[in-house]
Amino acid sequence: MTDIQVLKGHIIYTKEKDAFEVHENSYIVIKEGTVRGIHDTLPEVYRYVPVMDYGNALIIPSFIDLHIHAPQYMQMGVGLNLGLIDWLNQYTFKNEAKFEDVAYAKKVYPRFVDALYQNGTLRSCIFATIHKESTRELVKALENKRLSAYVGKVNMNQNAPDELLETTEESIRETMGFIEAIGDSEYVKPIITPRFAPSCTSDLMHQLGQLSHDRSIPIQTHLAETKREIDWVMSLFPDSKNYSHVYKDHQLYGDQKSLMAHTIYLSEDELEMAKNDNIFLVHCPNSNLNLTSGIMPVTTCIDKGLQVGMGSDVGAGHKIGMHHTITSAIQCSKMRHVLNPEERILKESEAFYLATKMNGRFFGKVGSFEEGYLFDALIVKDPDDLIEELTPLERLQRFLYCGGPDSIIGRYLEGCSI
Ligand SMILES: [Zn+2]
Numbered sequence: 001m002t003d004i005q006v007l008k009g010h011i012i013y014t015k016e017k018d019a020f021e022v023h024e025n026s027y028i029v030i031k032e033g034t035v036r037g038i039h040d041t042l043p044e045v046y047r048y049v050p051v052m053d054y055g056n057a058l059i060i061p062s063f064i065d066l067h068i069h070a071p072q073y074m075q076m077g078v079g080l081n082l083g084l085i086d087w088l089n090q091y092t093f094k095n096e097a098k099f100e101d102v103a104y105a106k107k108v109y110p111r112f113v114d115a116l117y118q119n120g121t122l123r124s125c126i127f128a129t130i131h132k133e134s135t136r137e138l139v140k141a142l143e144n145k146r147l148s149a150y151v152g153k154v155n156m157n158q159n160a161p162d163e164l165l166e167t168t169e170e171s172i173r174e175t176m177g178f179i180e181a182i183g184d185s186e187y188v189k190p191i192i193t194p195r196f197a198p199s200c201t202s203d204l205m206h207q208l209g210q211l212s213h214d215r216s217i218p219i220q221t222h223l224a225e226t227k228r229e230i231d232w233v234m235s236l237f238p239d240s241k242n243y244s245h246v247y248k249d250h251q252l253y254g255d256q257k258s259l260m261a262h263t264i265y266l267s268e269d270e271l272e273m274a275k276n277d278n279i280f281l282v283h284c285p286n287s288n289l290n291l292t293s294g295i296m297p298v299t300t301c302i303d304k305g306l307q308v309g310m311g312s313d314v315g316a317g318h319k320i321g322m323h324h325t326i327t328s329a330i331q332c333s334k335m336r337h338v339l340n341p342e343e344r345i346l347k348e349s350e351a352f353y354l355a356t357k358m359n360g361r362f363f364g365k366v367g368s369f370e371e372g373y374l375f376d377a378l379i380v381k382d383p384d385d386l387i388e389e390l391t392p393l394e395r396l397q398r399f400l401y402c403g404g405p406d407s408i409i410g411r412y413l414e415g416c417s418i
Helices: 070-075 084-100 102-118 132-145 168-181 202-215 227-236 243-248 268-276 285-290 298-303 322-339 348-363 385-389 392-402
Strands: 004-016 019-031 034-039 051-061 063-069 121-127 148-152 188-190 219-223 258-262 280-283 307-310 377-380 408-413
Touching: 004 348, 004 392, 019 348, 019 392, 051 348, 051 392, 051 408, 063 070, 063 258, 063 280, 063 307, 063 322, 063 348, 070 084, 070 102, 084 102, 084 227, 102 121, 102 132, 121 348, 121 408, 132 148, 132 168, 132 188, 168 202, 219 243, 227 243, 243 258, 243 268, 280 348, 285 322, 298 307, 298 322, 307 322, 307 348, 322 348, 322 392, 348 392, 377 392, 385 392
Parallel strands: 004 051, 063 121, 121 148, 148 188, 219 258, 258 280, 280 307
Antiparallel strands: 004 019, 019 034, 051 377, 377 408
16 A cells, blocks of 8 residues: 555645535545545554654645746835836836846746745746746746646737837747747646737737647636726727627637636626636735735625636735735725625635635646545644644634744645655
């Protein structure tokens, strides 16, 4: 039974969004990286398997981030007095232009990846920059740390400084080159990444949509983050019915798995479209607050049956750890509730579910400890012994609101300790 592992501790996860499953002092059995069951006493059949006993520590699913910008790791917390478009022009584009220098990428990306690892984000969907070679350095850094990710070489051929603009032909050629270059990566897959509609001409978006379709590659981009951006998009693409349709009209919406970040200001028609086309809406609460974009109506979207995930959106989000995103999403929903009591507050279990099981859907059977799920997990133990006075669920709450890398004492990806 060498391919079987048994871990013991306080096991907590969310099978459904409305409640935590809590198994105190229990055993989780893993076979070939996949969860086989949770038991309060270890079945006789596993008698000879050595138990990895984590004592009073919590065993929880590891975090997944569905929207993060690796180069912006260098500008977290900087320039957040500005709104989206000014923040892009005054800070972000200048910062991203530096990644033309591969040596710079080699310095920055391993630190970014280490920050993901330290904070327990073991899978993520990442925007890089337009630069293929630097983006390959990001892939190497993820592989070295054995973190799972979708990585996108960003596409931009209009409305940015010259040093961040590609021709349409370059943009497609370099994207195909990147896809080929990482084809055999064990941990990283490509994702088509038009930055957002204003950065791409219709011709470029058509070709990216075709590429996504032909190669069955998923898509990530931004949608309806600010009102100023929406007005701009509709002036650039007057033939499309709404912002969502700009992507749909270019096969960049729902044809393959699609991640749409922010989606704060979707019309009723667009919400219906997102539901019908099985789009992942990605809520990025810290970024919503920092850039004064507004706050996504997250519980309204969930209650309409939409697929809602979560992202840190570093660097418009100022914290890389998904536990910060979870608590910020709850806080944001409370503020929306105060302003509009008809909108309900996001429950803690729901926010945790979004960052684990719901985000995990993008990667397959990931983010839960139900039988058949890949065993991706964090071992959480607060450095302060006195916290053991609290129940396991209270300790999870404390970790989500007040914890950080110091509290994470173990990480597992598909059953392997990493
Ligand atoms: Zn973003």
